[in-house]
Amino acid sequence: MYCTQCGKEIRDLDRFCGQCGVATGVDGPGAGPTYYGPPAGPPKKLMLSRTDRKVGGVCAGFADYLGWDVTIVRLLFLCGVVYSVGLALVAYLIAWIVIPVPPLTYAPQVVSGVPATRPA
Numbered sequence: 001m002y003c004t005q006c007g008k009e010i011r012d013l014d015r016f017c018g019q020c021g022v023a024t025g026v027d028g029p030g031a032g033p034t035y036y037g038p039p040a041g042p043p044k045k046l047m048l049s050r051t052d053r054k055v056g057g058v059c060a061g062f063a064d065y066l067g068w069d070v071t072i073v074r075l076l077f078l079c080g081v082v083y084s085v086g087l088a089l090v091a092y093l094i095a096w097i098v099i100p101v102p103p104l105t106y107a108p109q110v111v112s113g114v115p116a117t118r119p120a
């Protein structure tokens, strides 16, 4: 914003103009640094997947953590295995050992109980 007195550009949270010293009207608890980050909440933890695993659930766990499609993660992993001459497999095993398995109550897969039906 700009000073109403002298027209000099001032920061939104400045209480006074640095040029002429006129009060900007910014005051109170709103003045000062404002947090614009993501809303507070429990941070997402990287976990192995219980519900969507091919081997150890590492790819599905990463996909869930990153919000990516698990197929993309698996394809990237397979490309990594090819290009790293198997080193990615070692990384997979380490990740499988290191990344915790979620407890059974963690984000349970909701099963509707309605059997899947094929359209006629």
Ligand SMILES: [Zn+2]
Pocket (backbone or CB within 6 Å): 003, 004, 005, 006, 007, 008, 017, 018, 019, 020, 021, 022
């Ligand atoms: Zn001013």
